[in-house]
């Protein structure tokens with residue numbers, strides 16, 4: 311993995327160039343679109359700070375990136391400058407971060423992990439329907455109980471049977487005997503095709519699903535399946551903190567990946583990324599989108615080009631080295647927290663390459679959990695776990711305040 315950082319000046323110039331390549335609503339003769347720049351009373355275009363704020367300039371210029379621009383089809387020429395940045399971004403994520411061979415991946419900037427996950431299931435459902443004449447109820451979706459709820463949302467929308475798998479309490483890995491049972495049951499219910507969702511990482515635990523044991527069992531049963539990796543949380547940290555990661559396109563069984571920039575990369579909400587091997591986006595082509603040059607393949611339709619620009623800016627601002635350093639610093643802080651918890655005898659789950667620490671609820675008072683806004687595994691039922699995510703703002707001083715309270719409460723218990 312390697313890409314160079316560029317200076318702020320170069321970044322600003324590149325965005326200027328891209329906006330210059332787009333047709334400008336204020337300068338060009340663009341009268342056919344139901345769109346324009348952002349309202350000029352609210353978003354005044356002559357504000358002096360905009361010179362140094364390429365993301366805000368793009369937001370105000372308001373390019374629409376509707377469609378998918380990696381397919382080599384003619385997308386709308388009106389926004390070709392910023393679409394080129396989105397294409398570059400998709401290649402960078404696929405090839406540098408997720409080890410794909412050159413020019414083998416399609417993708418787009420989605421609204422977030424939820425949309426990217428639904429898009430994956432939608433594509434594979436249509437693939438099985440078209441290529442195998444499957445009925446939706448013959449396509450089962452396999453995922454662990456720690457999987458994000460966007461997957462059951464997708465099953466609900468797409469009428470696909472969800473097949474949830476239990477995990478072991480200790481390492482949060484999928485229980486192979488339950489997978490075996492679910493496969494037998496699915497077969498007996500007429501399910502013939504599978505969409506497998508594996509996590510890099512889970513929302514609540516930061517656990518990373520092992521790929522091989524699941525794939526081996528499906529292969530032993532000679533099952534037809536497609537594998538999607540949900541890297542909405544881990545996608546911008548794990549590949550940088552675990553250089554030996556094979557949770558990427560070097561694993562030939564993985565066909566698609568979701569990543570969220572609006573989590574670890576600290577971009578504004580609305581910045582998810584969907585990546586998929588070439589040859590699959592076509593399963594969701596909407597030929598009714600005749601007024602859209604290049605047609606539409608996405609769930610969301612119209613979307614701001616500024617979202618692609620801001621993700622690209624972040625990655626280019628840091629370069630691979632700068633970003634790796636930043637993520638490693640988070641891991642060091644998480645290590646510190648874990649050492650202190652261990653010294654206090656508090657039980658928790660943590661993957662060493664991730665910045666999530668999930669503490670058993672019976673190990674910590676609900677007052678402390680509430681004071682520090684820890685997140686529970688369930689607010690509907692009695693929580694079993696509380697999680698801490700060591701994000702950029704969770705510095706040593708906040709961690710020390712939390713640890714001090716914990717120490718005081720354990721001392722009170724002893725007295």
Ligand SMILES: Cc1ncc(COP(=O)(O)O)c(C=O)c1O
Pocket residue numbers: 421422423424425427458460509511512513540541542543570582
């Ligand atoms: C693993 C995982 N997948 C998907 C999502 C959904 O992402 P979003 O809220 O961006 O739609 C999340 C959000 O927390 C997540 O952690």
